Amino acid sequence: MDEKEFLKQLISFSEKEPDAERICSEMLSNYGNINSILDSDRIFYPRDIHMREQTAVLIGVVSAINRKCNAEKTVTKYIKGTDYAKKYFENCLRGYIQELIKTVVLDKNFCVLDSKLISYGDRNSVSSVCRQFADTAVMHKDAKYMLIAHNHPSGNPEPSSNDMFYTHKLVKAMGILDITVIDHIIVGKDKSISMKDICDENIFPQVKGYAYK
Amino acid sequence: MKNIHAGHRKRMREKFLKGHAESLCDHELIEMLLFYCIPVANTNNIAHELINSFGSISGVFSADTSELMKVNGINQKTSEKIAFVGEFMRKFGKSDNEMFTENKSLKEYYSDYFRNVDSDVCLIVSTEQRYRIIDRICIPTNIFTEGEIPVNLIARKLLEKNMHHIVAGINHSKGNYFPTYTDYNIVQFFSENLSIFDITLKDCFICSGEVVYSIMENGFSPDKYF
Numbered sequence: 001m002d003e004k005e006f007l008k009q010l011i012s013f014s015e016k017e018p019d020a021e022r023i024c025s026e027m028l029s030n031y032g033n034i035n036s037i038l039d040s041d042r043i044f045y046p047r048d049i050h051m052r053e054q055t056a057v058l059i060g061v062v063s064a065i066n067r068k069c070n071a072e073k074t075v076t077k078y079i080k081g082t083d084y085a086k087k088y089f090e091n092c093l094r095g096y097i098q099e100l101i102k103t104v105v106l107d108k109n110f111c112v113l114d115s116k117l118i119s120y121g122d123r124n125s126v127s128s129v130c131r132q133f134a135d136t137a138v139m140h141k142d143a144k145y146m147l148i149a150h151n152h153p154s155g156n157p158e159p160s161s162n163d164m165f166y167t168h169k170l171v172k173a174m175g176i177l178d179i180t181v182i183d184h185i186i187v188g189k190d191k192s193i194s195m196k197d198i199c200d201e202n203i204f205p206q207v208k209g210y211a212y213k
Numbered sequence: 214m215k216n217i218h219a220g221h222r223k224r225m226r227e228k229f230l231k232g233h234a235e236s237l238c239d240h241e242l243i244e245m246l247l248f249y250c251i252p253v254a255n256t257n258n259i260a261h262e263l264i265n266s267f268g269s270i271s272g273v274f275s276a277d278t279s280e281l282m283k284v285n286g287i288n289q290k291t292s293e294k295i296a297f298v299g300e301f302m303r304k305f306g307k308s309d310n311e312m313f314t315e316n317k318s319l320k321e322y323y324s325d326y327f328r329n330v331d332s333d334v335c336l337i338v339s340t341e342q343r344y345r346i347i348d349r350i351c352i353p354t355n356i357f358t359e360g361e362i363p364v365n366l367i368a369r370k371l372l373e374k375n376m377h378h379i380v381a382g383i384n385h386s387k388g389n390y391f392p393t394y395t396d397y398n399i400v401q402f403f404s405e406n407l408s409i410f411d412i413t414l415k416d417c418f419i420c421s422g423e424v425v426y427s428i429m430e431n432g433f434s435p436d437k438y439f
Binding site: 009010031032038047053057063068 | 229230237242245305350
């Protein structure tokens with residue numbers, strides 16, 4: 001089956017012939033290929049293509065399912081060591097124009113339970129950052145560990161004094177909830193730094209079973 | 214006695230049309246797809262059972278028909294439709310999980326994207342992350358030329374997708390990579406209407422076959438002209 005046949009067969013879930021054929025031809029004429037149709041939205045469909053509302057919904061549903069399936073391909077299930085953590089956060093944060101901070105909540109087996117991404121804008125609102133991370137952690141009764149990361153848009157991953165200050169506060173805050181912050185990764189342009197590797201051991205407790213090197 | 218489930222499918226469609234598709238759960242999306250496969254039945258339960266049986270939404274659409282038919286409520290015809298949608302997405306649903314490197318630029322991305330596209334469309338990508346496309350939306354360029362441009366719809370969609378820094382790529386299906394009046398109209402549209410929402414157009418590429426022409430690199434700046 002060629003691309004046109006595939007699209008026509010999908011549209012025939014909702015439309016009878018010859019409407020399925022007509023809609024298929026008109027959509028491909030306007031968008032060029034199925035990928036572009038899936039990347040569009042029904043609000044941008046040309047007004048002169050007459051299709052049932054159910055058909056527009058069908059294409060939208062398939063498009064949404066496609067995005068979810070693609071997103072699942074990059075889901076990380078476990079973060080069991082520093083190298084895994086660096087790769088995971090580099091994937092999420094490298095190259096962002098603005099500074100962002102991300103947290104990942106893990107259970108006792110280092111299985112990823114949840115994650116949250118926030119802007120690292122206001123330097124004075126450390127309690128706001130702690131609150132957002134705490135909100136994420138308390139949603140999971142199995143939460144045992146946390147990893148934190150942020151990116152440096154400048155490209156240099158060396159921690160600043162502010163980074164040290166924030167890290168101390170976050171570790172202390174999560175400790176109140178009995179959640180151990182394992183590490184804080186800073187993502188630069190070409191490499192990432194583990195603050196556990198370069199900082200005083202009193203900040204981050206040693207966690208059994210986690211591969212630090 | 215009034216049937217409380219009457220009109221459920223219509224309400225689900227309306228919820229989908231009013232809201233963001235991404236706000237729907239995995240089972241709700243499968244439930245809605247099953248509307249087109251199973252005429253009269255409670256597809257919500259079947260959707261839950263599918264996800265429980267195959268572990269995830271991608272698991273459902275990777276399963277073969279014989280496995281799908283083991284789920285209560287799924288007959289041969291329905292299993293074939295689900296398997297067909299899975300094959301449809303694998304063949305045509307492009308993902309953007311690859312990271313760019315210094316060697317693969319955004320221009321190459323657009324060139325690849327428009328390779329088999331023989332229509333005039335505009336692809337807007339979010340460039341918050343320098344080395345990967347976070348999100349994208351494709352709009353036929355005749356939206357900008359035929360009748361009133363739906364400013365509110367375009368602005369809402371870019372805001373829904375949390376776009377701040379964007380690049381627009383316009384495909385010229387007729388083979389000419391020089392910017393046209395329509396292309397400058399599109400640049401003007403984005404510069405004048407969306408900057409108030411902190412949505413910045415970083416560049417506009419005109420794509421024709423292998424050639425990708427950056428109008429900003431060639432000296433055009435919206436601030437200067439609009």
